[in-house]
Amino acid sequence: MVESVGGRPGEMVGSDASHDVNDAVKFEISALRAEIASIRATLSDFGADTYQRVSKNAEQAAHYVQDEAVSVAGAIREHPATATTLMTVIAGIGFAIGYLVATTNLEQKQAWYRRYY
Incomplete structure (x- = not known):
């Protein structure tokens, strides 16, 4: 066992172990933050793609409804x-x-x- 000067036996070893645990926890937290950032970026890209597809489909549907309304209005005017x-x-x-x-x-x-x- 390693002893510190003027301290209790084993105090230095416990201190090194707690620093190792703290470093390990900090490393895990930073790894989790990086993973969350990666997931956010992926979801952001997915959301942007989905928004563009929905927007395009809604625009097409609006044009279709407008064309059909013009067609019905024309038929009503004629008959x-x-x-x-x-x-x-x-x-x-x-x-x-x-x-x-x-x-x-x-x-x-x-x-x-x-x-x-």
């Missing part, structure tokens, strides 16, 4: 009577479906009240 008839039929079908759902729902609520009262 206003047909468009009005079509919208009236669609509205009537929607009203009928809503009415049937509401009356069915009302009958179920009345049946529930009849069971308990």
Whole structure:
């Protein structure tokens, strides 16, 4: 064992061991920080690529919707009577479906009240 002058036996060895442990911990922390920086850079690149792809697809979708809207508007301008008839039929079908759902729902609520009262 190595002894320090004026100290207790083994004090120097313990001190060297704690410095080795501290150095090892510092090295591990610096390695982890470097790994985190690498992961951040990778995710940043991935996020930028994903953003560019999503942006491009959204732009294409917007152009497609705009072209279709222009096409529908043109068809409505050329055939206003047909468009009005079509919208009236669609509205009537929607009203009928809503009415049937509401009356069915009302009958179920009345049946529930009849069971308990």
